[in-house]
Amino acid sequence: MLVPLDGSELAESVFVYAKELAARLDLELTLLHVCGPEERDLVPMYQSYVEQAAETLRYQSREAGEAIGIETERNGSRARGELVVGHPADEIARYADGNDMDLIMMATHGRSGIGRWAMGSVADKVLHASRVPVWLVRAGVANMVAYDKWPQRTILVPLDGSEVAESVLPHVEELARQRDSELVDVVIFRVCEYAAVPDDGSNAEPSGWEIGLRREISQARRSAEKYLARIEQRFTAARIRARSDVLVGQAAEAIADYANAQQFGLVAMATHGRSGLSRLAFGSVAEKVLQGLSCPLFLVRPG
Secondary structure (H helix, E strand, O other): OEEEEOOOOOHHHHHHHHHHHHHHHOOOEEEEEEEOHHHHHHHHHHHHHHHHHHHHHHHHHHHHHHHOOOOOOOOOOOEEEEEEEOOHHHHHHHHHHHOOOOOEEEEOOOOOOOOOOOHHHHHHHHHHHOOOOEEEEOOOOOOOOOHHHOOOOEEEEEEOOOOOHHHHHHHHHHHHOOOOOOOOEEEEEEEEOOOOOOOOOOOOOOOHHHHHHHHHHHHHHHHHHHHHHHHHHHHHHOOOOEEEEEEEOOHHHHHHHHHHHHOOOEEEEEOOOOOOOOOOOHHHHHHHHHHHOOOOEEEEOOO
């Protein structure tokens, strides 16, 4: 797992997730700092910073593993710091591609400290260039609860009925296979994007269009439930505990509200998927979901 850092405390907010995931999924960690070409004179300082950060995360990951009864390696090889010179987004994607990284975890912003990155724009560029999934943490969210504090580890997986959106499913299966006795719940979720029929409180008979709309919503629900039942069986066959749910509303708002209300630890989705049974443009939906979430967002760019 690659963890890009810009020297700020906000960027380091990913540590609480990185340490747990490294222990639970047996991941090797690489902390990467990208030094701008104009900052070559500061390379020794940045090198010292990223190596110290790696030592901190190595220790925290070992503690996290021991807390849940997982034996972790003690030879110091599971986390290391690296420094390269160049433009942050380009170098992060290049490093991930050239070093066989399986996952990038980073904060969505963090402009402070000894670094000079604008992590929001960097994260956006990395997401568009990366060939591997990107785990995004909204740094500085006041009501975000740390990964290791959740009473139950749950993953919400929004789908739109398309094969493209389903490309996230193999990754969710891997995330759910954690190395401890705790079960990870997976909730597969579908939003039927139809406007709700207004209720004026009167006893008047519904109009023809209202009846038609309600019938259409009912049909969409049944179709979504049938579709999600098939996906649910996939997880059950893989010995992963899963359930499904369907809501009516606007996709991004419904996903974020549902995730926050149910206290999910992670939302996992593809970044786009405009096909299949619905009309979700998952690229823009993912961006809106991220802005409304109080938990991290795991994104896969299909293809």
